[in-house]
Amino acid sequence: MAHATGRLLMVGLGPGTDLKFVPPAVTSVAAVEPVAAFRRTASRLAERHGVAVDIVGGTGERIPFPDSSFDSVHVGLVLCSVDDVAATLGEIRRVLVPRGRLVVLEHVRGEGATGRFQDLVAGPWSWFASGCHPNRRTVDAIAAAGFDTTALRRVRTPVPFPCKPHLQGFATALEDGA
């Protein structure tokens, strides 16, 4: 979250825990969340913590905001469970200004044997964990959507298998043709 600046959109806000970590460089906050119960919980949390946030229903695949309306977009443990990663990243790029930041904390497919084992368990895990895919190649998908990914890095976390390693940092929306 520390990388977010200016007008911030949070995609897949969930119950709103991340609102507690919005940094001072952010000037306004909007959020898209498909689950009504999460939207209500997040609104209550925002009120308790004095955070002004416009929370709307919708999905990452169809973000209900105009082109170039945000300086930063945050995804936290969301790209693992959207139905269509490429469509979601395309929408994120559309609503970001050129050179805007996609701020990321996601769990991704590991290397070697870890990744192969994640491939094996992905089906049952997804059924068990509400559509979460532990084996997504998220950096590749972000790069393919037109972002510079050099400020993203893999980090070790104490989270149990299969939801590790994590990807943390930010990606920058490339200008068309860059």
Ligand SMILES: C[S@@+](CC[C@H](N)C(=O)[O-])C[C@H]1O[C@@H](n2cnc3c(N)ncnc32)[C@H](O)[C@@H]1O
């Ligand atoms: C693991 S939770 C993370 C919530 C929050 N970002 C956090 O870290 O506390 C995943 C969130 O993604 C949301 N989600 C699932 N599919 C989505 C989609 N297609 N577009 C946007 N959000 C989605 C879920 O409703 C849920 O709130």
